[in-house]
Amino acid sequence: MYETIQVLHSYLAYVALAMLIIAVINAVSGLVSKRIFTMDKDLRISLFALILCHIQLVVGLILYFVSPSGLSAIQEFGMGGLTSAARLLAVEHPFINILAIASITIGWSRHKKFVEGDKKFKSIAIFYGVGLVLILSRIPWSQWF
Template sequence: MYTVVKEVHSYWAFLVLIVLAIAVINAIIKSFGDKTYDPNDFRKALFTLIVTHIQLLIGIILYFVSPRLQLFGQLGMGGVMKDAMSRLYLVEHPLINLIAVALITIGYSKHKKKLTSKSKFKLIAIFYSIGLVLLLSRIPWSMWLG
């Protein structure tokens, strides 16, 4: 089960990054171009939110079926924090990505309450961009692409 969930989590991450990048670029371009917020923009923001939440759920499942979780019992929190790879997989990656998904969710929720197109695009651009940067910062690139 671990292997299957890990593969799904890895491949779904590509979708998350692509969709999130599209939403951010769309919001930035339309914000600076003084474009009108239309139903397609809403769909992009919503689809991005859904895809990131699905990735979060897959990640939570992966976290609890991972054999790495046993390292807490073997090494303790201090031992996990001393080992860079264990710290990345057990602490940094889950925590930072949870914060990223929370920021994306906040941006989506706040943008719905705005009345002008510019303010809607601005909120999506800010919150989704921060979420994207956070996600990119905690991807274990050497393991993911290697």
Template sequence: MAALYPFLLFLHGLTRWFVVLGGAWLVLSALGSLGRGGSADVAPVRTPWKAYMGSIHLQLLLGLVLLFVSPLAQAAMGDMGTAMKVRPMRFFVVEHTTMMLVALVIAQWGSVKARNASSSAAAARTSLIFGGLSLLLILAAIPWPFMGEIARPWLRSW
């Protein structure tokens, strides 16, 4: 599995962009659908939700595999007391993982609520709130290149 680690990191970094673009598409679609009366058609946000949730679920699977094969995470799991004092270990094992799981739960909840909405306006409002909140959490938990010792490149190679 160690030989796959660089490839998994590459895929996880690449999939980040699908999540961000899917979330942006969802939020923009929801904003565009807000003014559409009381129609029962929730289709304007259905496809963006599917793209967003599909990319988040794929990202979760890749992230969980990385959590178990990453040398950083394995070292942290060996001594959590020390890991909590080391910023990169704490970030990737606890902060990043927790924030992403919370974002996924919020997005999943919003997806179900939007799908069951009584009108397109309600679906758009729900999508904007839940999709926007989950996207903000995701953006806050991504290790961007300008984040000091936890920084990661915009797109890594393998």
């Protein structure tokens, strides 16, 4: 169970991150070039990134309860007893990623309220961009590669 979820979370991270990067680049380019926000391309890219991040969130939450590096690490060593590497996995990575995905979800909800393409692109660019930066800031890089 743990191994399967861990491998899933590890591989899904590539897809979710790639789609999030594409969504941010697409929104910034749409904003700069003052394009029309289209339903068949811009909406789909943003929605696809949102869905993948939410799936990654659910898998991450399950992983948090089954992994020895998640909640059990805190239960075993206590907050103060964690090394910085262990704290990254058990506290910083989960907490910051939940905030990141909240930001992405806000960006998606806000963009729907606007009719103008530039405001839609701006909402996606800012909120998805913040989410992307937060996620990248707390990836356990050394463990991933």
